[in-house]
């Protein structure tokens with residue numbers, strides 16, 4: 001369920017330039033040599049960068065994606081005409097660029113420390129990370145989730161953050177097998193579903209998946225979210241056992257498995273997997 005803006009292209013007919021207006025090739029030579037280069041044009045008082053591609057085409061085309069604005073234009077169109085075309089499309093371009101910038105911010109990982117006392121998101125709650133001396137047997141025994149919402153790891157308090165991070169991740173993955181397993185079992189039993197298999201995934205691109213062989217994958221990072229959100233993703237994938245599409249029958253199956261799925265669905269819609277701290 002990625003919410004990346006769609007790469008947008010346009011071939012606006014109003015920007016079509018009839019071939020007979022083609023200027024003499026000589027005048028275009030300097031621009032043609034510079035094709036593909038990064039350029040700038042003043043847009044609403046701000047410098048807007050774009051990449052200019054000279055292409056075999058009859059019109060000026062615009063494309064906006066994660067790399068910004070790319071303009072494709074026939075070789076014979078002057079740079080000035082291209083800049084004018086960009087200015088004419090200003091509103092559309094600024095809009096699309098803003099959407100991509102929003103997305104980039106949302107997918108940027110939030111700062112997360114892995115030190116004693118650090119707060120971690122777990123099942124929609126805050127978990128305090130506690131590090132104990134590695135040689136302390138009791139600390140090792142106490143590893144795990146405490147009722148006081150603390151995660152104790154048997155590591156020296158000054159342990160390297162990268163190592164702590166790895167230990168935390170290992171713990172999340174172990175918990176994911178238990179907790180996601182419980183949710184799968186509960187929803188599948190209640191829904192009277194035929195046998196299927198499931199396993200963990202760590203894909204940065206999706207929360208879950210289901211294929212025609214009745215194999216479901218669920219992302220262990222779902223553990224950052226409250227149980228209803230987890231249940232929604234599980235119900236979504238379980239519903240794909242009946243319908244491998246997102247049509248009306250599919251949504252009826254989701255609703256059958258989890259009648260109040262709407263709130264959880266809108267909650268996870270705004271989350272970016274790539275922005276999670278682990």
Ligand SMILES: [Zn+2]
Pocket residue numbers: 236240245246
């Ligand atoms: Zn789906």
